[in-house]
Amino acid sequence: MIIKFEPQYKKRVWGGTRLKTDLGRDLGGESHIGESWELVDRTSDQSVVANSPWKGMHLRNLLRENHHQVMGPGWHADWCFPLLIKWLDCSRRLSLQVHPPLETAQKLNEEPKTENWYVVKNSKNAGLFLGLKRGCTKKSFLTALKSNRLENECHWVNSEAGMSVFVPSGRLHAIDRGNLILEIQQNSDSTFRVYDWNRKDLNGKCRPLHINESIESINFNDFEPKPLVPSSKRDQTLATCPFFRIRKFVRKKNETLIIKKVNEQCMVINPINCEVMCENESIECGNLGLSPYSEKCSITFKDSGDVLITDHFFIPA
Numbered sequence: 001m002i003i004k005f006e007p008q009y010k011k012r013v014w015g016g017t018r019l020k021t022d023l024g025r026d027l028g029g030e031s032h033i034g035e036s037w038e039l040v041d042r043t044s045d046q047s048v049v050a051n052s053p054w055k056g057m058h059l060r061n062l063l064r065e066n067h068h069q070v071m072g073p074g075w076h077a078d079w080c081f082p083l084l085i086k087w088l089d090c091s092r093r094l095s096l097q098v099h100p101p102l103e104t105a106q107k108l109n110e111e112p113k114t115e116n117w118y119v120v121k122n123s124k125n126a127g128l129f130l131g132l133k134r135g136c137t138k139k140s141f142l143t144a145l146k147s148n149r150l151e152n153e154c155h156w157v158n159s160e161a162g163m164s165v166f167v168p169s170g171r172l173h174a175i176d177r178g179n180l181i182l183e184i185q186q187n188s189d190s191t192f193r194v195y196d197w198n199r200k201d202l203n204g205k206c207r208p209l210h211i212n213e214s215i216e217s218i219n220f221n222d223f224e225p226k227p228l229v230p231s232s233k234r235d236q237t238l239a240t241c242p243f244f245r246i247r248k249f250v251r252k253k254n255e256t257l258i259i260k261k262v263n264e265q266c267m268v269i270n271p272i273n274c275e276v277m278c279e280n281e282s283i284e285c286g287n288l289g290l291s292p293y294s295e296k297c298s299i300t301f302k303d304s305g306d307v308l309i310t311d312h313f314f315i316p317a
Helices: 059-070 102-107 138-146 211-217
Strands: 008-016 033-039 083-090 096-098 115-122 127-132 154-158 164-167 173-175 179-186 192-195 235-241 244-251 256-260 267-271 276-278 281-283 289-291 297-301 305-311
Touching: 008 083, 083 267, 096 211, 115 235, 115 244, 127 164, 138 211, 164 235, 179 244, 179 305, 192 211, 244 297, 256 267, 267 276, 267 297, 297 305
Parallel strands: none
Antiparallel strands: 008 033, 033 083, 083 179, 096 173, 096 192, 115 164, 115 179, 127 154, 127 173, 235 244, 244 305, 256 297, 267 289, 267 305, 276 281, 276 297
16 A cells, blocks of 8 residues: 655745646646645645545544554654655745754754755756855855855855755755755755845745844855765665655666565655556656555556655654
8 A cells, every 4th residue: 555645836936837847747827836745744734645545634634543554653643744745846046045953943943954855857057055165154154145145155066867965954055946856854844044136026025034043053164065966876875864764766667676564664755757556556757655654565667767765754762
């Protein structure tokens, strides 16, 4: 059994239509869809199960009533699912921002957030802002911020399809225009904008900035981090941290990959550029499936392609 969910679409000033053109999603005529929340368990946003036997149930209720079956022993019924997974269509540059580390988040009554980006498609000259240029100081950063020259203090890299980027809390970052990205993150919605390129939102107003919170959260010793460049390896670990592990598996058409046995930790399956079969359930390209703790899971590739598997987001004590 594989559990699938209905996506939730979010309009953003930097969004576009690539979720329709590249992933085949029905956006209902909207032209500024920046995010598709594929898996979320928050008070204001709830994934809805899209297939039987729990079709129509909110993720929160699914875990409340079936937590041992889905998540395994040691999981409490009132715990929220620990990940938030989304697609990002960045047709324009996102704000320069930072997510607060744990200690700062607790002080500010916010949530820490570490995330990982997997670049699925990119336009010519697309790129990413990651951390600070070597030699930047807190003083030079503040001076540049006041004079609208903050871009000069930030490290920028070209993006390319297949690139994986780890973004720990405290790292200054922004996704530049022209990227289609799968983001896997802690279940948090805490983001501090430090600079937004002096633009207006979809209602013609400037979006709020969080200067003081950003300065308190930024790691000013985080210089020029390097993304994980595309690899031809069949099996590759893209990210591992206390909050999740992400692995990529590359297989040819009709190959089968066994990913878990019965009563092993649940896993999230993201076919990137192919369709797969998981225990007689199809997961189409760009969609998501959750293999619960109580079920075994094997993946048969209907096309040659790449699949991301995320696990280790809950390890019983």
